[in-house]
Amino acid sequence: MKRLSLFTLLFALTFSIGTNAQSTDLLTLEQLIPGGNEYRNYVPRIPVNYLWSGNSLIETENDSVWIYRNPAKLREKSFLFSYEDIRAKINEDQGKVTSITFSSDGSSAVRFYTGNGVGVFDYYKKIVTVYFSYPESSDNHILSPDNELLAYTKGNNLFLMDKNGIEKQITNDVCEDILNGQSVHRNEFGINSGIFWSPESNKVAFYRMDESMVTSYPIVDMSARVAELKPQKYPMAGMTSHQVTVGVYDIDIDQVNFLETGEPDDHYLTNISWSPDGEHIYIAELNREQNHMRLNRYNSTSGDLEEMLFDEKHTKYVEPLNPILFVKSNKDQFIWQSNRDGYNHLYLYNTSGELIKQLTSGEWEVIDIIGFDNSGSNLYFISTNPNPIERHIHSVNLKNGKITQHSSFPGTHSATLSLSGRYLIDRLSAHDNPGQLSLIDTRNQKSDLLSFSKNPFEGYNVPSVEIGIIKAADGESDLYYRLVKPADFDETKKYPVAVYVYGGPHSQMVNNRWRYGSGGWELYMAQKGYLVFVMDNRGTAYRGFEFESVTHRQLGVEEAKDQLKGVEFLKSLPYVDSNKMGIHGWSYGGFMTINMLIRYPDLFKVGVAGGPVTDWRYYEVMYGERYMDMPQENPEGYEESSLLNKVDRLKSRLLIIHGDEDPTVVMQHSNQFIRACIKEGVHPDFFIYPGHGHNMTGADRVHLHEHITRYFDDFIYTD
Known part of the structure; x- marks a missing residue:
């Protein structure tokens, strides 16, 4: 049984007492919606943060940083430094220190970040050893592992800067359609960077993306005196896509070589990783059809393809999302994540491509890897075991395969691991817990509470949230x-x-975190007397490949059938007014909102669809073709999924909202739907947010939710 510290009991007592006295005041959208002028006061915040420096526990609160050299002795801490100590060592015009990260090996080097640069502070010597001021008009800043060089992009080219501030341009592409060092493939396949340092900091790999053959989409900036065109390369499903290669800059010989990734040019190069010695680069390469993945190893000096280690195929799709992870202290073995058995699990391979063993299995999914202990014997990870709406901390022993669960409190856990693997910092949120940090001893699972968030709604009589299964x-x-x-x-x-x-896909709305994941608009609507219902249909994530891929080649069909089951459940409840039901969603949810209104036209009085896909032929290549194949391969599926050919079924009041500079779901979707409605004599409402992209931000986001709410109120009660 898990032992509870006195601090844990005090936390429980404090939280329960804090919810007794209730106010009759109602919360406003300014308090509940991001961008609201009081929003920050109503978000759970853990006041004291903790992180690792090797095996030492670091505590940060406001400007101060403390150290526990022995995590077993939580009463013994020493002051290390303050953010002001760092700021005093750099020029005032560099701005305030906004965040810090400690080295995993426990050295005294601390990386710090300001609004204008990145540097390293030695907390023993109390000096800034290096500081890189970000060059004007630069982006994608990545510091080398040895902290000696900064890689970044300016315009469409890659640059390096040394610690003396000397800048070197690495690529020299003049054509604006060729981009270096930036994320590619529209950030699909887990890609979020275009720059990859070698472990020894002597080489840097980077993406080079040629978009010259891709159609330009005409986004217009209406804020200018005369509207200005801001064209964006946007490859729609079935159309010509961009071409990507991987370059490697060798700093010692001042030379760029490109990996021989071969033909065809429109494949996907994903999940780049370096070997521990920096001699090899591994890439998960996926064909355009996204049904065949090859894990390839390249020589980082010559660029030659050395070996295809293994491949994975599926009749629907293969979606690599994580690069290989080398086993600590063993450069000949690595971890691969795959859902080849129906669920995302961990596999141990050697560098010859031979499967040593499957490390995890079962009807649950590995969500994230935390890391190895110092010996590399045990790998820690987050998974949905034993409950798909929760996240728990586990470890697996690579030798005997034993799996140990280190978290026991119900809820959503994430964690960081000490260098030795002896301790975990556990971050927990649950439906009745806004957030806490605890220290777990991995030998006996003893947990000590470190810090916790107060209930941001303390004193308010807020709506209740319950969950269930249908x-x-x-x-x-x-x-x-x-x-x-x-x-x-x-x-x-x-x-x-x-x-x-x-x-x-890639979504889960209902899970055991604070208030079961319920957002501010849901709380606001419940305050106004609505019941708010949210359900994860088949096609969503973390329930296995079959559960997610049932929608393949027919987006919107099976999802709608499941959402109908949810509505039927609601109508069975004696306290539901089935004549006063509305539906709202954004992006894929906008697509589903209209989809439900036209497939089941007698269910809802009102719908509000934000940034909706209305025809998957207008959506981008990577996402669209994974789930629908190409339009020329699946014309029946595209017709069935399209909303444009079903507008004559629309009976409900419908409001469509779109940002006029949306680069993700381009406004052509809404325009074509409105055009189809005009042709059929149907009358939806349309509202544009000028200057906004796929989501509204700042104060306009509050306005957005007020507008949605007014539309519900205006038409849900009409006869």
Whole structure:
């Protein structure tokens, strides 16, 4: 049984006492929506943060940094330095220190970041050993592992700067359609960077993307005196895509070589990783059809393809999301993540491409890797075991395969590991817990509470949130939902309903975190007397490949069947007014909102669709073709998934909202839907947010949710 410290008991007592006295005041959108002028006061915040410096526990609070050299002795800490100590060592015009990171090996070198640069502070010597001021108009800054060089981009080229401030241009592409050192493939396949330092800091790999053959999409900036064109390369499904190669700059010989990735040119180069000795680069290469992945090893000096280690195929799709991870202290073995058995699990390989063993298995998924202990014997990870709406900390022994669970409190856990692997910093959030940090001893799972967040709604009589399970349309799969009820809920009354929907891949809306993941708009609507219902249909994530891929080649079909089951469940509840139901969603949820209105035209009185996909032929190549194949390969599926050919079924009041500079779901989607409605004599409403992209930000986001709410109120009660 897990032992509870006195601090843990005090936390529980404090939290329970804090929720007794209740105010009758209602929370406003300014308090509940990001961008609101009081929003920051109503978000859970853990006041004291903890991180690792080797095996020492670091505590940061406001400007001060403390160290526990022995985590077993939490009463013994020493002051290390303050952010002001760092700021005093750099020029005032560099701005305030915004964040710090400690070295994993426990050295005294601390990286610090300001609004204008990055540097290294030695907390023993109390000096800044190096500081890089970001050059004007530069982006994508990546510091080398030895802290001696800064890689970055300016315009479409890659640059390096040494610690003396001397800049060197690495690439010299003049054509603006050729980009170096930037993220590629529209950030699919887990890609979030275009620069990759070698372990020894003597080489840097980078993406080079040629978009010259891709159609330019005409986004227009309406804020100029005369509207200005801001064209964006946007490869739509079935059309010509960009071409990507990988370059390697060798600093010692001042030379760039490109890896011989070969033909065809429109494949996907994903999940780049270096070997520990820096001699090899590994790439998960995926064909355009996204059904065949090859893990290839290249010589980082010559660029030659040395070997294909293994491949993975699937009749639907293969989606590599994580680079290989070399086993600590063993340069001949690495970890590969794959859902080849139906769930994302860990596999141990050698560098010859031979599978040594599958390390994890079962009807649950590995979500994230925390890291190895110092010996490399045990690998720590986050998974959905034993509950798909929770996240727990586990470790697996690479030799005997034993799996140990290190977290026991229900909820959503994440963690960082000390160098030795003896201790974990565990961050937990649960439906009744806004957040806490604990120290776990991995030998006996003893947990000591370090810091916790107060309930940001303390003193308010807020709506309740409950969860449950219903069966999917297939009669077998369990679907999780949450239901938000007014604080003064009376089961003898009838309530209008707002269904909030997303329903697309890589999503999970319902999970055991603070208030079951319920957002500010849901709370606000429940305050106004609505029931708010959210459900994860088949096609969403973390439930296995079959659960997610059931939508392949027919997006919107099976999801709608499941959402219908959710509505039928709502209508079975005696306190639901089935004549006063509305639905709202954004992006994929915008697509699902309109999809539900036209597939089941008698269910909802009102719908609000934000940034909706209305025809997958207008969506981008990588995402669209993974789930739908090309339009020329799957014309029936595209027709069935399109909303444009079904507008004559629309009976409900519908408001479509779009940012006029949306680079993700381009406004052509909404325009074509409106055009189809005009042709059929249908009358939806349309609202544009000028200057905004795929999401509204700042104060306009508050305006957005007020506008959505008004539309519900205006039409949900009309006869």
